[in-house]
Every structure is written in C-alpha cells, then in structure tokens.
Amino acid sequence: MYKYDEYDQAMVDARVEEFRDQCNRRLSGEMTEDQFKPLRLMNGLYLQLHAYMLRVAVPYGTLDSRQMHMLAHIARKYDRGYGHFTTRQNLQYNWIKLDDAADILAELATVEMHAIQTSGNCIRNISADQYAGAAADEVADPRPYAELLRQWSTFHPEFLMLPRKFKIAVIGADEDRAAMKLHDIGLKLLKNAAGELGFEVYVGGGQGRTPMVAPLIRDFLPADELVSYLEACLRVYNRYGRRDNLYKARIKILVHEIGADEYRRQVEEEFLHVKTLALDPPAAELERIAAMFALPPLDPTAPAEIDRSDPDFALWLDQQVVDHKVPGHAIVTISLKPTGGIPGDASADQIDVMAKLAREFSHDELRVTHAQNIVLPHVRKADLYAIWTRLEESGLATPNLDLITDIIACPGLDYCALANARSIPLAQKITERFANLDRQRDLGEVKLKISGCINACGHHHAGHIGILGVDRKGEENYQLSFGGSGAEDASVGKIIGPGFSEDGIVDAVEKALETYRGIRIEGERFLDTYRRVGSDPFKAAIYEKASV
Amino acid sequence: MKLVTGNDLVSGDVIWWTGSGWSRFIADAVEAGPDGEATGAREEAARRVNGPYVVEAADGPLGPVPLHIKERIRASGPTVRLDLGVQAEKQGIA
Numbered sequence: 310m311y312k313y314d315e316y317d318q319a320m321v322d323a324r325v326e327e328f329r330d331q332c333n334r335r336l337s338g339e340m341t342e343d344q345f346k347p348l349r350l351m352n353g354l355y356l357q358l359h360a361y362m363l364r365v366a367v368p369y370g371t372l373d374s375r376q377m378h379m380l381a382h383i384a385r386k387y388d389r390g391y392g393h394f395t396t397r398q399n400l401q402y403n404w405i406k407l408d409d410a411a412d413i414l415a416e417l418a419t420v421e422m423h424a425i426q427t428s429g430n431c432i433r434n435i436s437a438d439q440y441a442g443a444a445a446d447e448v449a450d451p452r453p454y455a456e457l458l459r460q461w462s463t464f465h466p467e468f469l470m471l472p473r474k475f476k477i478a479v480i481g482a483d484e485d486r487a488a489m490k491l492h493d494i495g496l497k498l499l500k501n502a503a504g505e506l507g508f509e510v511y512v513g514g515g516q517g518r519t520p521m522v523a524p525l526i527r528d529f530l531p532a533d534e535l536v537s538y539l540e541a542c543l544r545v546y547n548r549y550g551r552r553d554n555l556y557k558a559r560i561k562i563l564v565h566e567i568g569a570d571e572y573r574r575q576v577e578e579e580f581l582h583v584k585t586l587a588l589d590p591p592a593a594e595l596e597r598i599a600a601m602f603a604l605p606p607l608d609p610t611a612p613a614e615i616d617r618s619d620p621d622f623a624l625w626l627d628q629q630v631v632d633h634k635v636p637g638h639a640i641v642t643i644s645l646k647p648t649g650g651i652p653g654d655a656s657a658d659q660i661d662v663m664a665k666l667a668r669e670f671s672h673d674e675l676r677v678t679h680a681q682n683i684v685l686p687h688v689r690k691a692d693l694y695a696i697w698t699r700l701e702e703s704g705l706a707t708p709n710l711d712l713i714t715d716i717i718a719c720p721g722l723d724y725c726a727l728a729n730a731r732s733i734p735l736a737q738k739i740t741e742r743f744a745n746l747d748r749q750r751d752l753g754e755v756k757l758k759i760s761g762c763i764n765a766c767g768h769h770h771a772g773h774i775g776i777l778g779v780d781r782k783g784e785e786n787y788q789l790s791f792g793g794s795g796a797e798d799a800s801v802g803k804i805i806g807p808g809f810s811e812d813g814i815v816d817a818v819e820k821a822l823e824t825y826r827g828i829r830i831e832g833e834r835f836l837d838t839y840r841r842v843g844s845d846p847f848k849a850a851i852y853e854k855a856s857v
Numbered sequence: 858m859k860l861v862t863g864n865d866l867v868s869g870d871v872i873w874w875t876g877s878g879w880s881r882f883i884a885d886a887v888e889a890g891p892d893g894e895a896t897g898a899r900e901e902a903a904r905r906v907n908g909p910y911v912v913e914a915a916d917g918p919l920g921p922v923p924l925h926i927k928e929r930i931r932a933s934g935p936t937v938r939l940d941l942g943v944q945a946e947k948q949g950i951a
Contacts, residue, residue, distance in 0.1 A: 336867065338904050356908065358931055359942055360869035389941055404941070406868050651937055722927060723935040731930075733937045783925050 310373055310674060311456050311601045313421045320464070321418045324425065328352045329411035336408060351431075353424025354410050357726050361405040363413060364427040369437035369455040369479070370398030370677040372422075377664035377675055379420045384657040387413050392660065394645060394653040396717060396768055397476070398436050398677040399427055403724055425463060430471045432462035432543075438480045438487050439642075439678040442602055443686040445634040449498045449506055451479040453599040454535060457590065461536050468543050472550035473558035475543070476515070488679060488795030490514045490523045491771055493560045494542060498532070506532040512542055512572065513564030516765035520801040521561045524569040526576065536589045541579035545572065604635070604687075605672035611637030611689050621706075622697050624746065628708040630693060633686075639693060641671075641685040642678070643700060644707040644715065648744045649737050652718040653681030655705075662703045670696055679768075679795075680717055682710070712749040713757055713822065714740040717768050721761030721778060722785070728761035730778025730785035731811075735759050738815045752822055754834045756794070771795035773836040774821065775802040776814060787814040791821070791839050791847060805844055806852055817851045824850040859889045860921055861897050862928070863909035871931045871943075872906060879906060881943055883932040884920035 313321070328348070335345040349355075353364040365380065380400055384392050387409045388402040395401055405413065417423055426434045435455045442450040458477060462468065468475070478489045481498040489495035495511035508530045514523025530538050546560045549567075564572045613636055617623040630639045643663060646652050655663070663683050667675045670692045671685035678684060688696060700706040709715045716739060719725065721732030736759055743749055758772030762779075769775035775790040786808040793802030809817055822835065824847050829838045839847070860883070861874035872879040873886035874896060880886065889896060889911060897909025912928045914921040923929050934942015 342901070342907055356864060356869060358927070359871060359934060360864075404869075408867050722930060723937050728927075731936060733935075737937065785926065 310371060311368075311452075311598065317421070318418075321421070321423050321425075324352070324423065325411060325414045325418050328414060332407060332411050347429065349410075350428040351425070352410070352414065353427040354405070354407075355428065355726075357403065358722075358724055360403065361407055361410065362724070363402045363405045363410065363424060364395070365400045365402070365417060365422060365424050366427050366434040367398050367400060367422075367677050368459050369435055369441070369452050370439055370679075371437075371441075371452060372675050372677070373673045374664040374668035374675070375673075376420045376422055377660055377667065379417060379422065381657040381660035381664065383413055383416060384660065391654055391656045393651075393720065394655065394677050394681050394683070396679050396681060396719070396766060397427075397434055398439075398679055399434060400677070401720075403720075426459075428474075429469075430473050430475075431469050432458075432465065432471075432475045432477065435459055435462070436476070436478045436487055436492075436679060438482060438485075439676040439684045440486060440631075440640055440686065441481060441676075442604060443633050443640050444482050444484075445632055446482040446484055447634065448500055449481045450599075450602050451481040451496070451498055452602045453595065454496070454498070454508075454532070455479045456598050456602075457536065457595060458539065461539070461588075467547060471543070471547055472552045473555070473560075475546075475560065477539075483797060485795070485797040485799070486678075488768065488771055488799070490799040491516055491520075491768075491795055492523065494539065495523050496535075499529075501529050508532060508535060510538065510542075512576075513561040513569070514799075515559050515561045516768060516770045517559070518556055518763050518765075519559075519561065520765070520770040521565060522799045522801060523561070524564065526569060526573050533592065533595070534584070534589055537583045537586075538576075538580055540588055541576045541583045544579050544583070545575045549575075605674075607633070607635040607638050607672075607687060608689075609636045612691050613637045615690050615693060619694070621701075622694055625697050625700075625706055625708040626693065628710050628712070628750075633688075637690055639688055639690050641688055641693070641696060642710050643683040643685065643705050644709055645682050645705075646709055646715050646736075646740065647704060647707045648714065648740045650740070651733050652716050652736050655683075659703050659705055662699065662705065666696055666699060680715065682715070708746065709749060711754045711756065713743045713752050713755040714749060715756075716740065717756075717758040717772070719760050719762075719767035721759070721767075725761060725766075727764060728778065729763075729780035730761050730787065732759040732761040732767055732776075732778060735776060735778075735787065735811065735814060738811070739818060742815055742819060752826070752835065754836075755822065756836075757818070758793075768795060769793070770801045771799070772802055773834070773839070774818060776818075779808065781808065785811060787811065789814060789817055789821075789851070791844060792836065794836060803844065806848055820850045821847050858914050858916065858921060859893050859911050860886045860914050860923070861889045861893045861900075861909055862886075862912055862931070863897065863901070863906035866904055866907045869907075873932075874900070874906075874909075883923075883943075886914075886921050
C-alpha cells in the first residue's frame with residue numbers, strides 16, 4: 310500500500326488546519342454560507358437532508374486495517390455508529406456536526422486519510438479494480454498509476470475549477486470490474502505486440518442525465534506518458550467544456566458534440582506541446598510508488614484444498630470467493646447487502662470486524678468496491694473457513710455477490726438533498742422478495758441498480774435492471790430500464806415503459822425475471838436474454854396487469 | 858399553510874420556525890404568513906438558521922404536515938432507520 314511521504318503528510322495536515330480556520334470563521338459569522346459552501350465541499354462536507362454529511366476519500370478503494378479502524382472510531386465518536394460505503398469506493402457519514410468536522414479530518418490525517426477530491430468540480434477520487442494486484446487475469450496492477458494520477462491531480466492548479474466534476478477509473482484486466490467506460494476518463498492497462506505496457510484511453514463516458522459509454526480515444530498510450538496525455542485531455546476539456554449550462558458541462562457532452570475524432574485530434578495536438586513540459590515523472594519515481602504496491606509475501610505452495618463439508622460455508626465459498634493469482638490463495642468479497650438491509654451500510658462494529666480480518670488474514674489490506682462491498686484481497690484458502698465463521702457471527706456472510714439481491718443503491722430521498730425518491734426501501738423490498746437463495750442462484754448474475762434521481766449515483770443506467778426514482782406530482786414514481794452494463798460489455802439501459810409505484814416496481818422486477826426464466830437459453834444471463842430477444846416479451850409480462 | 862424551515866448551523870439538524878425561535882420538532886412550527894422568506898433571511902443573517910426556505914404544509918391532528926414527501930422525511934428522519942432522527946426521540950429510542 311502507498312505510504313505518505315513527508316510532503317503528503319504536510320499537505321494533508323495543512324489542509325486540516327486551513328479548514329479548521331474556515332469552519333471557525335463560518336461559525337463566528339465572518340463567512341456567509343455562500344462563501345463557506347465551496348470551501349466545505351472541497352473538504353467533502355455536504356449539507357444533506359438531516360445533517361451535514363462527510364464523504365471520506367478511499368483512494369482507488371484501497372485501505373489498511375488501521376484506516377478501517379479509524380473509520381469505525383469516527384462512526385462511533387462523531388456519528389451514529391455506522392458508515393455508508395459508496396459507489397465511488399468512498400465512505401460517507403450522515404450525521405456530522407460542523408464544529409466536529411475539522412477534528413474528524415485531523416483524526417483521519419493521523420492514518421493518512423482525508424476528504425479531498427470527494428466533491429466539487431475537480432478531478433475526484435480515482436477509482437480502480439477492487440481485485441487490483443490480486444486478480445489472475447491482470448496485465449499489471451493499476452494502483453501505482455492511480456496513485457500517480459492522485460498525486461498529479463490533487464490540488465492541480467489548472468484543474469481545481471473545471472466546468473464540472475471529473476471522474477477517472479483505472480483497470481488492469483480484460484474483465485472490467487470498475488465500470489471504467491462509464492467514467493470521464495477510463496484507463497485500461499494492456500501490453501502491445503512488443504510487450505510494452507500502456508493504456509487504452511477512453512474519454513467521455515458517464516451516467517447522470519445524459520448517459521454515455523466512453524469512446525476509445527487512444528488505443529495504446531505508453532504507460533510512462535500517462536500524466537502528459539491526461540494533462541492534454543483535461544486541458545482541452547477545461548478550455549472548451551461548457552460552463553454556461555450545468556447539464557452540458559461534463560466532458561461527455563464536449564466529446565459527443567465535437568465528435569471523438571475531433572476531440573482526439575485536439576488532444577494529440579495539445580499532447581505534443583505538453584510533452585515538452587516534461588510533466589511525466591522519472592521512471593525511478595514510478596518505481597518508488599509501484600514498490601509500495603508490491604504483492605505481499607504469499608506462499609504459492611500453500612494448500613489449495615478446502616473442506617466444503619459445511620453446506621452454508623460451501624454456498625458462501627461458491628459465491629463470494631475467487632481464485633487469487635497466487636496458488637493456494639483467494640480473494641474474498643464481503644457482502645454489505647443482507648436481506649432487508651441498507652446497501653453499503655456497515656456498523657462501526659462490523660467495520661472493526663472487517664479490519665481485524667484484514668490484519669489477521671489478508672496482509673492488512675482491504676478494498677472498497679464500487680458495488681458497495683468490501684474485499685479481502687490476499688487470503689490463504691486454508692483460512693477461508695475461519696474468515697467465514699467470523700463474518701457469519703457479524704452478519705457479514707450473505708452469499709449474494711452479483712445476484713439479484715447484491716443491489717447498488719444510492720442513499721436516495723432518505724438522506725440526500727438532491728434525490729426525488731427513495732432508493733433504499735426498494736432495495737430492501739427486492740431483497741426480501743428474492744430472499745430465497747436457491748431462487749437467486751437459479752436467476753444467476755443479475756445486476757440491479759437503483760438511483761433516487763437523475764444524477765445516477767446508484768448507477769441505474771448500468772444495471773442489467775435499472776430503477777430510477779422520479780418525482781411525479783409530489784409522489785415517488787419509479788422508471789424501470791433493462792440492458793445496462795458497467796462491465797467490459799458496457800451499455801446504457803433503456804426505459805421499458807411507464808413508471809411504477811413502490812410496490813408496483815417490485816412486482817415488475819419479479820415479472821421480468823420470471824419471463825427471463827421462461828425464455829432463457831442455457832448459460833444466458835438475464836442481460837444476455839434481454840439483448841437477444843429485446844424488450845417485447847418483458848413488456849408484455851410486466852404491463853399485462855401491472856400495478857402502474 | 859406555509860412553514861419556514863432550514864438547518865441548524867452547527868449541528869445541521871432540520872429546524873422549523875416557531876414564531877419566536879427555532880425547534881427541531883415540526884409540531885412547534887407556526888404559519889409563516891406572507892413574511893416567511895423575510896423571516897428566513899433575517900434569521901440566517903443572525904446565524905440562527907442555515908439555508909432557510911418556505912414549504913407548503915397542511916394542518917394535521919398532531920401539527921403541520923408538509924405536503925411534499927421530502928419535507929415529511931426531513932421532519933421525521935430516514936424512513937429506513939426509525940432509530941435515527943426526531944422520530945426516534947419521539948419514540949424514546951434515541
């Protein structure tokens with residue numbers, strides 16, 4: 310894991326004290342809310358429905374047990390004993406007091422954490438594959454590059470006031486576990502025919518009001534030119550991105566309006582200039598960063614056999630565990646989606662349990678996934694039963710990864726000031742409707758995602774089944790869409806028809822899935838069947854007697 | 858009826874204009890009349906409220922009930938965590 314050097318620590322400490330002064334000035338009346346708001350947002354502090362909300366950055370979703378324990382400590386000391394893991398691999402607290410905010414950031418700084426780049430029109434916290442460094446299908450670990458981009462982007466003077474927020478994801482494998490093509494910039498590590506490491510660069514993806522899958526802008530960017538190329542990408546956006554219309558300010562609109570070819574031409578032209586500025590770090594610096602992400606000492610002769618005699622353990626094993634690239638080891642995903650639970654929420658006690666498991670069994674590493682789960686990336690197969698037992702005791706052993714109940718949901722109208730409708734109650738009802746695990750497994754991979762407004766924090770556009778909450782004359786109404794994907798086969802879902810009430814949408818989801826069961830070909834996921842047959846059979850089933 | 862609401866500057870709590878001050882309980886809220894926005898602006902200048910605005914509500918048996926679901930949730934707490942927010946205090950949970 311990356312460790313702060315003296316410069317990192319000094320910057321974060323200075324930022325805390327700067328924010329402390331800003332909070333004091335706000336509390337004393339020296340600053341109005343209009344003056345204070347952009348400053349607090351630069352430090353992750355929002356004012357939400359019930360209280361201030363603090364969003365803590367987890368760079369590329371990687372953290373250690375010390376940091377995880379700190380998150381639990383803050384939940385207990387300053388909040389209401391829980392935290393919410395988000396679709397940007399961050400964590401949010403929902404009940405923060407303004408006069409505690411600087412103290413919280415000071416406590417976070419003691420474990421190399423902060424809330425920088427979690428809000429505002431800057432380059433946001435960079436996300437990455439949660440299996441980075443452990444995945445068997447990986448070309449290279451994307452995290453050293455994500456860290457390099459973090460250092461480049463943090464407090465970058467040119468890019469602190471972009472036309473709109475800017476999100477980057479980095480992956481190192483063919484399987485896209487980070488929804489890379491739905492980011493402002495998506496980067497995929499690969500090797501060319503000569504064996505050299507580089508990136509595919511996708512620019513102009515995103516969700517929100519105008520969802521788009523990013524087009525490929527560069528099919529091979531040498532890895533050691535990453536910073537220069539992204540500098541060029543951002544400069545073109547910063548110059549020509551629209552600042553006159555909030556809804557057209559994201560880079561996806563610029564790329565769409567001028568076309569990928571013209572955007573590429575402008576970037577390449579700027580790139581030629583930027584390269585003369587020697588912004589890319591020397592190889593030694595990248596090597597220094599990469600060394601901190603070295604694979605922990607894993608014994609490839611560790612036993613690979615697992616005792617599956619406990620049937621509940623075997624179920625969990627089949628659903629939550631995948632092979633590590635080192636024999637005898639595995640990657641564990643801890644579900645934060647119990648039946649009837651709140652997706653992504655974890656109590657302080659549960660956060661502590663996961664931290665302890667990481668320290669004991671996963672070389673002190675955890676990952677937050679964009680699907681609001683937690684990963685232990687480096688565990689011995691021989692330890693899996695002990696891990697499962699501890700998870701089971703803490704209500705963390707739900708075996709539903711990528712099944713219908715592994716729902717992504719934004720906080721929705723229960724917490725969010727921007728939301729039009731609640732998301733969480735739908736997730737709870739759907740998990741209760743499909744609580745039977747045999748039924749879930751029979752349905753196979755179904756990625757259901759719920760957003761409480763068009764900003765799409767719940768990634769509904771990328772759901773095999775997507776649900777969008779809207780306000781219809783003061784009442785919550787839910788639009789249903791099918792066919793989205795955030796994976797390597799990225800696509801944007803299409804609305805199936807008129808919206809539903811809260812109960813009606815759950816019935817509609819069930820009818821869609823029963824229709825799928827009736828017409829699927831062996832081996833087809835729901836998404837595959839939908840892509841093969843289109844929406845007609847589903848529409849017919851859903852709207853025949855739907856409670857619209 | 859019209860109510861004035863906003864958030865407490867320090868705690869961020871949802872608060873309601875009572876005619877002479879602010880309360881976390883909507884049952885204490887009073888009709889703001891035509892001066893609701895002016896009341897909010899005056900109180901915000903004095904740092905007794907953050908981001909005040911006027912909402913529509915109806916009279917209910919236990920006091921005002923906002924017409925919009927968003928304001929009803931603000932007045933009570935998250936519908937998915939009845940142990941949190943004003944609703945929990947009313948039930949003696951918090």
